[in-house]
Amino acid sequence: MPERALCDRITRIVMLKKACADVKRSTRLGVSGDFLAFLDHADFFLDFFDELSLEGVEPEELLRGDTYAEYDDHIAILKELRDRYYALLTERNLADLSMLARDYALNLGWLGEFDRAEIAIEGALSNFERKLLDSISQAVPTTLKFTLSPFDCKLSAAFGDLPLASEVDYDLTRRAITAQRAIAFAPEFRLLSAETRAKQALIVISEVFALIDRGVDPNEIAVVLPDESFAAYLRRFDRWRVFNYAFGFRFEESAFYRSLLILSRREESFALSLAFKRECAQNGLLAEIAERLEESGGGILETLLPLAEEKEKHLAAEALAELKPIIDEGISAKEALKLYLNALKEKSFDDASGGKVTVLGVLETRAISFEAVIVPDFNEEFLPKKSSKDLFLDTTVRERASLPTRFDRADLQRSFFWRLFARSKHRTIVCAVNDDSRPSSFIAELGIEDEPIRIEIDVAPFFAPPKRTRPQPLIDHHADLTAIALSAHSLACFLLCERQFYYRYAARLREDDLFLPKPPAMEIGTKLHLALAAIAAEEPRIFGNKTALKERIIARMSRHSAREEFEIRLWERRLDKFCANEERRFNEGWRIAAIEEKRTKTINGVELTGRIDRVDQRGGETIVLDYKSGSQKPNAMQLEIYRVLLCEYENVAAAYYYLRDGRLEPIEGDRREELYGHIEKYKEPYHEFAQCERLTPCGRCEFQILCGRK
Secondary structure, eight states, rough: OOOOOEEHHHHHHHHHHHHHHHGGGGGGOOOSSSSHHHHHHHHHHHHHHHHHTOOOOOOOOHHHHHOSSSHHHHHHHHHHHHHHHHHHHHHHHHHHEHHHSSSOOOOHHHHEEEEESEEEEEEEOOOHHHEEEEHHHHHOOOOEEEEETTTOHHHHHTTTTOOOSSSEEEEETTEEEEEEEEEOOOEEEEEEEEHHHHHHOOOOOOOOHHHHHHTTGGEEEEEEEESGGHHHHHHHHOTOOOETTTTOOOOSSSHHHHHHHHHTTTTOOOOHHHHHHHHHHHHHHHHHHHHHHTSSSSGGGGGGGSSOOHHHHHHHHHHHHHHHOOOTTBBBBBHHHHHHHHHHTTOOOOOOOOSEEEEEEGGTTTTTSSSSSEEEOBBTTTSSOOOOGGTTTTHHHHHHHHHHHHHHHHHHHHHHHHHHHOSSSEEEEEEEEESSSOOOOOHTTTOOOOEHHHHOOOOOSSSOOOOOOOOOOOTTTOOOOSOOOOHHHHHHHHHHHHHHHHIIIOOOOOOOOTTTTTOHHHHHHHHHHHHHHHHHOOOGGGOOOHHHHHHHEEEEEEEESHHHHHHHHHHHHHHHHHHHHHHHHHTTTTTEEOOOEEEEEEEETTTEEEEEEEEEEEETEEEEEEEOOOOOOTTHHHHHHHHHTTTTTTSSSEEEEOOOOOOEOOOOOHHHHHHHHHHHHOOOSSSOOOOOOOSSGGOOOOTTHHHHHH
């Protein structure tokens, strides 16, 4: 684009914020007017603009794909926002990637200096990239060299159904295949599992040394990370300096960045406030800067550089220089600091450790090969990796508008790994297997039928200096637990870890909810419960009308942030099946008999208590329902306790009610004797309040330090 400068990410964010201020309706998209909150969501809109431009799709085309007109208002606002954003860039002679795809010119003079062009293609091509390649092929003879996996169906179809699982030379100028070779792929892997990421890291190191012992050149060994945060574990355990990191070290791992982050967030929680005070005790300059942080103006950033260590100063100053041209005089010091942190996140240090085994991300594996490949984190949460681009429009709308869907992105990731494995001789996959993680489905798609081999490994010896055993806190072993009412949650805690139960219910220690807010998903779950309870109390017959019920639920869920607005928009789609099921059950004769009802009952000297989400009745039938807004694992004894509390009814059925898909999951059998057995154990006058044997529950326990586990 002539006489235009390509702007960086931070400039794009600032220009987008100005555009939002001009587009008054942008608040209906959940775009916060507060600049600090806006920064957390800006990338979502910029990525969406880039995607539309690269695929050559205008917002109006999305409306044609939106059969039910669910997004029409949002799409109209997005178009207005994008047009204003482009106008602001044009006023300043700036351009970004999305504008470049709309208005560009090939340098034909430069292309004319070459006799021919050969371009290696691995991965998906956008419509813009295909158009660009076509233009190049008209200026100079062009050959595309494909390495196609079985998952590259769309890429193959775009060039006339190229053979999959093959290396193909394709003459783009003549539109003809000039060479092809089938790729043999044998599903021969070492498939290992461990309980935690730390143990996975030790397995990776062990595998590296085993490969070297077998004669593999360490320069020909690669550790490929589906999620680059895993590198922190490798660095922690790499005493032998065997690794080098192709992506370097993120600046946000530096002491300077950490100090600034704590400075900017010190008021968000009690824990961060304490961390800030510790930082100030070590560095008086930080305390002085904090006092001036309330002042207006981005000039505060100049005073931050002395906080940086010598190795950090170059990148810290570079980020500051990039910000200077775009910081307005009216910007507050807090806003300037948040922008600076965003700019620093884009920086990274080069890795100068000199290890011979390469650690790299998935995208960095394109067009290269290694004799041996080790991939940790091969879990469903990382493969396929979720993209924020898929959150705004559903798959049907994307398909009709010819935009990539989440299935296309999943196939792209599968392609990267398939090519990586196809080029290697030794392949090792490591995954986490625990209550929260399961192996990726891609394992089966690779043709691997064996179960992962569980590797038990002790991480403690790798921490130096050795920890001294902390004295365990004294606990009154003769606590009278019958004075504490037993609920489903407290019983689950008692069965999981008696030590945790003691701290939480006997000693009544609590973290302050004011300083530790609930996760967004939990907040939305609470809002759903309250909305359903209020509707059942005020308008019980509305459960027989799925459309009206859904409208009432959404209307009753309050919004306090852009994140909550976004979550509620997602639930608008998810509630369809639930509301349809409610209408069906209503027509079958089911009626709500009780909602959010608190019950207590004394059993063998122990008071049982619980707040029951819902009780439905039909004739002589009774069923107790427990709502589940997420995919969390059900509490085994919860519904049994509720059935005991509903003692006035006979033959009470019970089921978990999943709000995401309207599914009822009934519990089978009668577990009352098992419950009474737990009550007898609870009544015992003497308890050791022992630590749990497994460490997995400790990761989410707020009492790790008191317990001596951390």
